[in-house]
Amino acid sequence: VIPLSLLACTVEGEPLVLVSGWAMAGPSAGAATAVYLRVRNPNSADDRLLGAETALAERAELHQTREEEGMVRMVQVPALTLPGQGELALQPGGAHLMLMGLRQPLAEGQELELELRFERAGELMLRLPVRPAGSPAP
Amino acid sequence: MGADGHPLDLAELVGQRVLLLFGYASCPDVCPLGLANAAAALALLGEAGADISLVFVTVDPTRDSDVLLADHMRRFHPRFRALRLEGVELGLLLTDWAVRVERGAPNAQGWYSVDHTAHFYLIDRQGRLARTLPHNASPAELQAAMEAL
Numbered sequence: 687v688i689p690l691s692l693l694a695c696t697v698e699g700e701p702l703v704l705v706s707g708w709a710m711a712g713p714s715a716g717a718a719t720a721v722y723l724r725v726r727n728p729n730s731a732d733d734r735l736l737g738a739e740t741a742l743a744e745r746a747e748l749h750q751t752r753e754e755e756g757m758v759r760m761v762q763v764p765a766l767t768l769p770g771q772g773e774l775a776l777q778p779g780g781a782h783l784m785l786m787g788l789r790q791p792l793a794e795g796q797e798l799e800l801e802l803r804f805e806r807a808g809e810l811m812l813r814l815p816v817r818p819a820g821s822p823a824p
Numbered sequence: 825m826g827a828d829g830h831p832l833d834l835a836e837l838v839g840q841r842v843l844l845l846f847g848y849a850s851c852p853d854v855c856p857l858g859l860a861n862a863a864a865a866l867a868l869l870g871e872a873g874a875d876i877s878l879v880f881v882t883v884d885p886t887r888d889s890d891v892l893l894a895d896h897m898r899r900f901h902p903r904f905r906a907l908r909l910e911g912v913e914l915g916l917l918l919t920d921w922a923v924r925v926e927r928g929a930p931n932a933q934g935w936y937s938v939d940h941t942a943h944f945y946l947i948d949r950q951g952r953l954a955r956t957l958p959h960n961a962s963p964a965e966l967q968a969a970m971e972a973l
Contacts, residue, residue, distance in 0.1 A: 710852065716934065716935060717850055718937075751853050753958075756924070757939055758942040760853060760939075779853065779960045782853055784852060786933060786935060818899055819899065820856040820863070820899070
């Protein structure tokens with residue numbers, strides 16, 4: 687028999703808090719689009735965002751926009767740090783979630799259900815509004 | 825192609841201040857930020873910016889049709905226009921402006937990114953390049969730079 691306390695070890699501390707967020711309206715099925723959000727960590731220990739999943743896209747990747755000698759690139763990263771007692775901000779022109787292979791066009795006014803996976807806090811289910819490209823950072 | 829659906833005539837821009845940038849309509853992060861900041865800068869300028877045109881040159885003419893570009897421009901500002909050139913014509917323009925473009929490998933869904941040098945080019949009323957700003961310049965920075973043109 688596995689003690690319940692051991693099972694509970696997969697999720698540690700207080701739940702994370704979504705401050706705000708939105709997904710960018712995508713022009714067509716098959717395209718890629720970005721998700722921006724801010725998550726607050728009420729715990730003292732750092733956490734890490736490891737990935738995300740949504741039924742509306744084939745894949746969700748963690749990306750970081752970087753400028754190298756004037757070239758602007760989006761680079762896939764394995765994880766993003768959410769500092770203890772701090773915030774992780776995914777914002778236009780910086781770190782963001784990229785939904786690859788939209789299964790349907792993502793239209794303004796729709797909602798996107800998204801699951802974020804954190805190293806310590808486990809899964810965080812979100813429901814985010816879909817907003818037009820160029821909307822203000824969350 | 826303008827937001828109004830009419831093709832861009834470069835002669836119309838003579839005597840105007842122009843904000844030129846390169847990008848592509850399906851760009852999921854950098855280009856929308858630039859376009860939104862430029863639209864916000866025009867809003868800050870108000871009447872003082874009435875003669876400023878923004879021209880968005882697509883570096884991805886394969887996916888960016890004229891109709892798609894006009895629709896994309898309309899989302900940001902009624903005065904934004906897109907320029908769609910292909911092949912040698914586009915190549916020459918990119919060389920003139922020292923813009924580098926690298927098409928990424930398509931993913932499993934066939935989608936690809938188009939990495940590119942991303943700056944705002946500010947062109948004065950005499951048609952000269954007066955200033956270059958980084959792609960993530962804020963609306964206030966763009967406003968100040970355009971006021972000084």
